[in-house]
Amino acid sequence: MLCRCTIELPKGAPRASRILIPRDELLNWEQADQLLSRADAQANELIRQAEKKCEVLLETASLEVWQRADAQFKQWAHERQMMCESLERYATSLTNQAIRCLLDEAVPPQRLSALIKQLLASQVQEVDATLLCHPDEYEEMKQCLANYKATFWKLQPDETIPTQTIVLHTDEGDFRISWRSMLDTFFNPGK
Incomplete structure (x- = not known):
């Protein structure tokens, strides 16, 4: 059931310059609201894409850092191994020289x-x-x-x-x- 009501102003009441909001203005507000909703959706999509790009960049940078660190650790391990081998040769040579000196003194x-x-x-x-x-x-x-x-x-x-x-x-x-x-x-x- 629909009911229609009319509101009447008392006679002698001052009238406002605009009694009702014009239809064009309501349409403009509705369009503005739709525009704001679309802008908000686009902004959210841009933020989501930017976050995804950040995650990819972060993962790529992290992988690159680990690859560089792994290469550096391998280099250090190789240098350490070479140093140990060199130290072993030096110690053997020194020990042999000492033993030879002792044997020569026999x-x-x-x-x-x-x-x-x-x-x-x-x-x-x-x-x-x-x-x-x-x-x-x-x-x-x-x-x-x-x-x-x-x-x-x-x-x-x-x-x-x-x-x-x-x-x-x-x-x-x-x-x-x-x-x-x-x-x-x-x-x-x-x-």
């Missing part, structure tokens, strides 16, 4: 004792053989053999044998060992 009787010990470690002791040494080292060699209780070899001086060298002469062949060759074997095991 007196001839100690050197001959080391040669006999090495010979005993590498030979079958019960072999019937002649042990040849330089005549100047004959007495020291005799004492070394006595210290190690190696009485199964016949000791014999030989002018052709260099000092700090001994030769074990057997029927199968000769076994030669010298202080210098023992040091070379110790310091250059791969050669």
